[in-house]
Amino acid sequence: MAERSDCMCPCSCLRKKNKVKDEDLPVPVAIKITKRLCDEDDELSEVEPDAVPSEVRDWLALTFTRSMSNIKRRGEEKPKFKSVAHAIRAGIMVDRIYRRLSSSTGLHVPPHVLLLLKHLDEWGFDVFAVNDAADNHSLKFVGYELLQKYDIIAKYKINSTVLDTFLLNLEIGYSKYKNPYHNLLHGADVAQSVHVILNQSKLVHWLTDIEIFATIIAALIHDYEHTGTTNNFHIMTGSEVALLYNDRAVLENYHISASFRMMKNDDSNILSNLSREEFKEFRNLVIDMVLATDMSFHFQQIKNLKGLLSMPESIDKAKALSMVLHCADIGHPAKEWNLHYKWTNQLLEEFFRQGDREKELGLPFSPLCDRSGVLVAESQIGFIDFIVDPSFQVMSDMLEKIVSNLLKEQRSGSATSINEDPAYDVKKDKSTSTTSLHSSSGSSRSSTPKLLGSDGKFEFLKPWLDHLVKNKQIWKERAAKDAEERKKKEAKGENTNNNNSDTSSKTSDVKTNDSQANSPIPLNPSGK
Incomplete structure (x- = not known):
């Protein structure tokens, strides 16, 4: 890992802020519960032997669990972040006019790209359209837009030229291996998805400025210089x-x-004006979040959060944000079909390229990497049933618990009002759709709807759950059709793999808006 550098956080740049010392905060019981859960073995306990095809089960076991030889006990849990009341910090995030990308003080963005970026707050944001319009610079513009939305550039005095170089270097790194899936579009897509989840759920009001900064950067860099092959490879x-x-x-x-390491270079050091304390907090959170995208920790992560949800204590910020990033990373089956379909085609090709290399090296094919044929529809159904849907359900429950507790404290007068937080209006973009957090809030805080139900529980729109249901149904229909086709071929004595072999070579030409396409689509993993 990169060594910590004093040049990133010089004392001379220390900004004087009133802060609550971590050592003054209580350590909730939830930490002890989490430690105990983390010590338990991973297991694929929720997947019944006959629930999915053997290849799908093999993939689930290989990708989302750890072998016993790789399991190690984690170190001591660090104390939780600042208290909820301090985290909200109304007044710190001042009410400023949202500065568009075409601002003279920032990066220039073409008008046609700017038009597409107005939909950045929507779950159905089309990063492919942005990338086409931006001449393959979607990560640069999405990253800059997100940092502008939260006023991070001004708060931490990030030089515009340094930021531009940092974002361009990110794009170069994501393009290093010319991956069909793990490329700069994926980085931009995951960062935008994290942004929508934070705002849709209002979790953003639980976070400090440095935590928001770290969360955005963690999402942007989470697959930097990905090799296009899995950890197991x-x-x-x-x-x-x-x-x-x-x-x-x-x-x-x-x-x-x-x-x-890249950010240690002066021309890319967007962290140069952080204090030592800010840099330490930033780096620790980024490390926690990105390490949690390792899919072998998936079942343990879900188990831990379920345990924490059953306890009255609050949930650690690092764990909450790690879950949000994890869901965004594996979450395109929870997007609109046309987006999900395009992503899976690109991942299929990346899998097959790994399979080609495995064949050359004399290694056995990893699950779903053999070009000769895969049970694609069944794989997608299994992936949604056992991985994506449970993840988004747990994440949604977690978000509701966190914000419900905040709102209850607000109602009792023990915490700063979320509705009175200036950030509530700062992050509003009037051009966004009704799926945006702030689109339903009106033009002023006085028009904010009641957030707590009669049962005292906070609920919010979860478009991802609806898309999971719809996409799963489409895959079920395809699975039935594929099974019928296989039976016909078997009756004719044909090789059942011929059709898969023929169509897989054409995946890059498949039109994403054709819901009746017959080309095979792969299971959607992280590819790690």
């Missing part, structure tokens, strides 16, 4: 990266290290 081939990180969270460790 690195381990099986004994790659230099696997040797460096001892087969544990190989790619995730590399993404973090490479990103911080």
Whole structure:
């Protein structure tokens, strides 16, 4: 990993702020519960043997669990972040006019790209359209837009030229291996998805400025310089990266290290004006979040959060934000069908390229990497049922618990009102759709709707859950159709793999708006 550098957080740049010391805060019981849960073994307990095809089960086991040899006890939990009342900090985020990307003090963005970026607050945001309009610079513009929305550039005095270089270097890193899936579009898409989740749920009002900054950057860099192959591939081939990180969270460790090394360069150091304390908090949160995108921790992460949800204590910010990033990372089955369909086509090609390399090296094919054929529809159904849907359900429950507690404290007068937080209006974009957090709030705080139901529980729109249901139904219809086609071929004595082999070579030409397309689509993993 990258070494911490004093040049990132010089004392001379220390901004005087009134802060609550971590050592003065109580350590909730939830930390002890989490420690106990983390010590338990991972298991694929929720997947029944006959619930999914064997290939799908093999993939689930390989990708989302850890072998016993790779399980290690985690270190002592660090104390929780600042108290909820301090985290809200109404007044810190001042009410400022939202500065568009075409501002003279920022990066220039073409008008046709700016028009598409107005939909950044929507769950159905089309990053592919933005990338086409932006001449393959979607990460640069989305990243800048998000930092502007939260006023991060001004708060931390980030030089516009340095920021431009940082974002361009990110794009270069994401493009290093010319991956069909793990590329700059994926980085932009995940960052935008995290933004929508934070605002849709109002979780953003629970966060301090430095936590918002760290969250955006963690999402942007989470797959920086991804090799287009999985962690298991690195381990099986004994790659230099696997040797460096001892087969544990190989790619995730590399993404973090490479990103911080890049930010040590003066021309890319967007952290130069952070104080030592701010840099430490920023770096720790980024590390926690990106390491949590290692899919082998998936079931343990879900188990931990379920345990925490059953307890009355508050949930640690790092764990909450890690879950949000994890869901955004694996979440395109929860997007509109046309977006989900396009992403899965691109991931299919990336899987097959790994399979080609495995064949050349004489290694067994990893699940879903054999071009000769995959049970695609069944794989997607299994992935949604056992991975994506449970993840988004737990995340949604977690978000509702966190914000419900905040609103209850607000109602009792023990916490700053979320509705009175100036940030509530700052992050509003009047051009956004009704799925945006602030589109339903009106033009002023006085028109904010009641957020707590009669049962005292906070609820919010969850468009991702509706899309999961719809997409799963489409895959079920395709699975039935595929099964019928296989039966016909078997009756004719044909090779059932021929059709998959023929169509897989054309995946890059599949039109994303054709819901009746017959080309196979892969299971949608993180690819790690």
